[in-house]
């Protein structure tokens with residue numbers, strides 16, 4: 015019963031067929047999509063014409079747990095993800111202790127299970143302690159992680175990165191490089207230089223590579239060219255690099271927010287299908303840490319509304335394409351049975367109020383971090399409800415838990 019739901023009268027997102035449909039989820043799996051669906055035994059959720067999309071999948075987020083629960087823990091991170099329309103997230107290894115051995119990944123899985131909201135997939139560290147000196151226990155981590163990354167720091171030692179790519183290839187896991195040489199002040203050059211090396215290593219070792227948060231169209235071009243010869247080369251861009259420029263939001267984030275022309279060329283690369291994924295790089299901090307210069311944005315709740323307002327509403331990107339970058343492609347890269355509205359796939363969907371306008375406000379974050387350059391910004395495309403495997407985990411500002419009115423009509 016928990017994983018059964020009949021959603022009535024939702025607007026199907028595809029632009030070619032502006033249809034009002036019903037969606038039948040049973041045992042957590044989509045069983046039917048159509049009109050006039052009835053099922054005497056299923057609880058109902060009336061969508062009243064709200065837009066139905068496959069739930070989002072985030073390849074890049076920081077939940078700060080273990081180590082920094084005053085910034086975010088796996089429960090508050092899961093709540094924020096649910097509120098942002100996400101049902102699966104990939105969490106980075108820069109925790110304390112670092113996720114460089116299996117016990118930490120096991121802990122993350124356990125805590126996510128206890129939170130019982132979204133699926134949390136740990137990323138293992140490439141190097142021990144993220145120090146860039148010795149390899150982590152990549153083999154021991156393999157059963158618990160889908161990828162390896164030292165995100166936050168570039169792996170500058172070429173020989174170490176070569177061995178990491180060889181190992182990841184033999185374990186059939188993805189490598190997610192954070193491409194930046196710390197001592198090179200020109201951040202665009204620092205990014206392209208390391209991307210060039212990692213593309214070479216990926217080709218040499220046959221390892222699957224997913225480049226984190228590309229920040230210039232030139233970097234995208236290098237990846238697209240390399241892709242022609244090899245398999246499994248993908249990249250992601252963040253909502254803030256697509257939607258903000260330095261003049262509008264002078265905010266500390268890594269890589270830095272660029273000027274308007276760089277931003278415009280990234281949007282063009284995305285619109286042309288050259289970038290695979292939009293990932294949030296959700297990076298919650300306390301106000302005190304932010305004042306001390308900690309880089310990052312608490313962005314998992316605002317990702318869709320920001321992209322919808324700035325790219326879809328303005329006609330730069332069709333909604334169907336946005337769904338591909340936020341749901342379909344990331345699910346495919348992780349090998350999840352999600353990301354599309356297909357019979358037989360996981361019953362993971364999100365309902366959107368396309369005209370639902372709101373102003374981003376510090377008090378409304380479900381995340382413990384409200385560090386965001388969007389505070390005070392009016393946005394549209396409000397998340398109304400999130401469903402994970404047929405279970406309503408978020409609706410109308412509230413997350414599943416105590417005092418949760420799940421809006422379903424009992425039968």
Ligand SMILES: [Zn+2]
Nearest residue numbers: 165166192226
């Ligand atoms: Zn990073």
